[in-house]
Amino acid sequence: MGGVDIPGDFHLIGHSDADVLLHAITDAILGAAGLEDIGQLFPDTSAENKNRDSAEMLAMAWEQVASRRYAIVNIDCVIRLERPKLSPHKSAIRERIARILGIAPEQISLKGKTGESIGDIGLSRLCEAHCVVLLQRS
Numbered sequence: 001m002g003g004v005d006i007p008g009d010f011h012l013i014g015h016s017d018a019d020v021l022l023h024a025i026t027d028a029i030l031g032a033a034g035l036e037d038i039g040q041l042f043p044d045t046s047a048e049n050k051n052r053d054s055a056e057m058l059a060m061a062w063e064q065v066a067s068r069r070y071a072i073v074n075i076d077c078v079i080r081l082e083r084p085k086l087s088p089h090k091s092a093i094r095e096r097i098a099r100i101l102g103i104a105p106e107q108i109s110l111k112g113k114t115g116e117s118i119g120d121i122g123l124s125r126l127c128e129a130h131c132v133v134l135l136q137r138s
Contacts, residue, residue: 002093002110003055003100006084019054021079024129025097026058028075032133033065055100062101065135072101073134076109081127086112 002021026038094105115121
């Protein structure tokens with residue numbers, strides 16, 4: 001999650017490494033710059049994207065956005081999952097994302113929300129992440 005291994009009794013499943021947070025950040029960065037989404041850049045129909053590292057996808061997307069003279073002002077993220085608890089890992093996640101993007105960890109807000117045992121999130125069948133990115137032209 002966010003490029004950090006978090007111990008747990010289950011794992012997420014996806015075509016790439018299924019890092020839902022890095023995927024959401026990638027889409028938010030691309031969207032803020034008015035570019036195509038992660039699925040268009042890294043389609044799940046392409047064999048080269050099978051088990052691909054989401055940090056690599058984020059870095060490649062950021063290169064495209066930065067080349068258009070954008071700078072990241074801040075990133076605000078909400079991760080919805082029942083378990084594991086994210087609080088012990090938030091600092092490491094923020095630091096990892098900051099390293100990928102070349103920004104300060106203080107520019108990244110990260111919140112974890114549970115489903116309180118209700119619905120697919122509360123029953124640990126689903127994890128989702130939502131991110132908003134503020135860009136500024138340099």
